Amino acid sequence: MSTLFFYTKQQFFNFKSAQTASGFEFLSMSKLLSPQRIEGLDEYQQYYVDISSMVGFVKTNDSQLLNFEQLFVSFGENITFICDKVYETDIKYLFRYVFDNFSDIEAESDDTIDKNEEKSISQSKSVKKITDLDDLELEIFFENFDAKLYGHERFKEEFKELVNSFRVFNKLGEHKILSLFLMGDSGVGKTEVARSIHKALGSKAKLAKINFGNYSSHDALNSLIGSPLGYIGSDGGELLKRVNESDVGLILIDEFEKAENAVFNYFLDVLENGKIVNSQADEYDVNGYIIVFTSNITKENFKNKISPELRSRFDYKGIFNLLTDEDKIKFVHFRVNQIISKYTELVSDDIPEKLHDIIVSEIDVTQYNNMRDLNKKIKDTFVFYLKSRRKS
Ligand SMILES: Nc1ncnc2c1ncn2[C@@H]1O[C@H](COP(=O)(O)OP(=O)(O)OP(=O)(O)O)[C@@H](O)[C@H]1O
Ligand SMILES: [Mg+2]
Structure with missing residues (x-):
């Protein structure tokens, strides 16, 4: 009565986007496990129903096979069944009375790719590249x-x-x-x-x-x-x-x-x-x-x-490579300036005189290879001099 089509993992997404673009809807069989739900499908809509998720279930509950065989009878002509090819051997045997043909979606793939190229893909225009x-x-x-x-x-x-x-x-x-x-x-x-x-x-x-x-x-x-x-x-x-x-x-x-x-x-x-x-x-x-x-x-x-x-x-x-000492010193100058100007803007301009020079001379950059550690040292030194000023 009907054919089951196998797809591979590599084919699936291209296949789905092309078929969706031409009006098909994709559903997992798990959403349709009763005759009522099947009746709820729109008879004017074309569907691909993926039965991959049934394989494991039927294999471990073969008492369910009878129910499933009867369920398939309720599907109309507007349904095409598909399944992941990794289950091919199991499916062909388990559903031997349900499908009378098995095929790969490959036969349609040339067509699929063309349609896919035509489909415009989204990218917002405001992205600066x-x-x-x-x-x-x-x-x-x-x-x-x-x-x-x-x-x-x-x-x-x-x-x-x-x-x-x-x-x-x-x-x-x-x-x-x-x-x-x-x-x-x-x-x-x-x-x-x-x-x-x-x-x-x-x-x-x-x-x-x-x-x-x-x-x-x-x-x-x-x-x-x-x-x-x-x-x-x-x-x-x-x-x-x-x-x-x-x-x-x-x-x-x-x-x-x-x-x-x-x-x-x-x-x-x-x-x-x-x-x-x-x-x-x-x-x-x-x-x-x-x-x-x-x-x-x-x-x-x-x-x-x-x-x-x-x-x-x-x-x-x-x-x-690790930064040279010269580059690390440049980094220290930049960070100290940045911290001081943020502090003056957001907190207070009451800071020790020549704070920049003091901090820079205090830090031995040869001790640091990771700029995160160096950054922490800069922060600690900054806080230390702020506090010592308050005390004096
Ligand atoms: N070459 C550099 N120029 C400017 N800033 C740097 C440089 N290297 C490190 N930093 C500073 O040190 C911090 C840590 O650097 P970064 O996050 O790039 O490390 P990473 O190389 O990605 O290390 P990890 O492998 O641990 O992720 C940065 O937030 C940055 O402020
Ligand atoms: Mg990183």
Whole structure:
């Protein structure tokens, strides 16, 4: 009587978005487990009903098989059944009296892809991307970026060249995303690269940031792009949410090495296609974006952990070295100035004379490699001199 179509995990989201665009509705069988609910379906609407979730249930409760066989009789002509191909063997046997044909959705996939290309994908126009800047704006961008990030002169030079090449080849449709993979010790400015780009692009919104250190590794992909279809409480995932909230073409992926293989493969796709697709088949165009990946892994572990395919897709892979003492001193000057001017503006201008010079001379930068520790030392020293003044 009817045919069951199998899809693979790789095909599913493209298939769903194309079919949805041409008017189909997707439902999980779990939503339809009684004749009343089936009758509630709109007979003029075309549906794809996914029966993947039934496999485990029927396998462990074969007494239910009779009920299910009868249930299938109630479905009308407007329903097409689909199922994840991983269940193929089980399904073909369990439902041998329900379906008289089994096929793969592949036969339709050429068609599917075309329709998918036509479907316009969302991106809000107000997103400011590095590819949108004119020459003057680009110059100002680099000035701001260089001023915000201390040291790492070689990286800054290479970044400039990468951006210039990206702006050209992005226009030619050959380079969708500029990806930077930054490794190195803690507190030397890897994440700061993304913060500096974010500010230099003039963002007024939150930085679109994902930190894999916060995810438990086994469901990292679900947290990132939402749960697969048919799961209860499935949402669109954190990635799309963060990107939607942002007003600039930049994504920060922190502690990338803590993610799992499925996530690595997902990003392989993103870098290749310039699109973010979540489990609900919502698409977001990230063509022209910069993605900064940071990681604390060593060069050796980088090779063990990240596949050659993914490694070769990063436009920049580099180790961030410790800052020189000269750069650290610049950082101290900047931070002390910043703290003093904030304090005078917000609290009081009653501060010790020559406080800036006193603090700077007090701090031995050679003792600090992590700028977070150095920053803490600056704060402590500032508070110390404020207090000592009050006492005297
Ligand atoms: N090169 C730098 N230029 C300017 N500020 C820096 C630099 N390096 C570090 N900082 C300051 O130190 C803080 C920590 O730096 P950042 O967050 O970039 O560390 P990280 O390299 O990402 O380290 P982790 O691996 O621990 O995440 C930042 O908030 C920033 O204020
Ligand atoms: Mg960091």
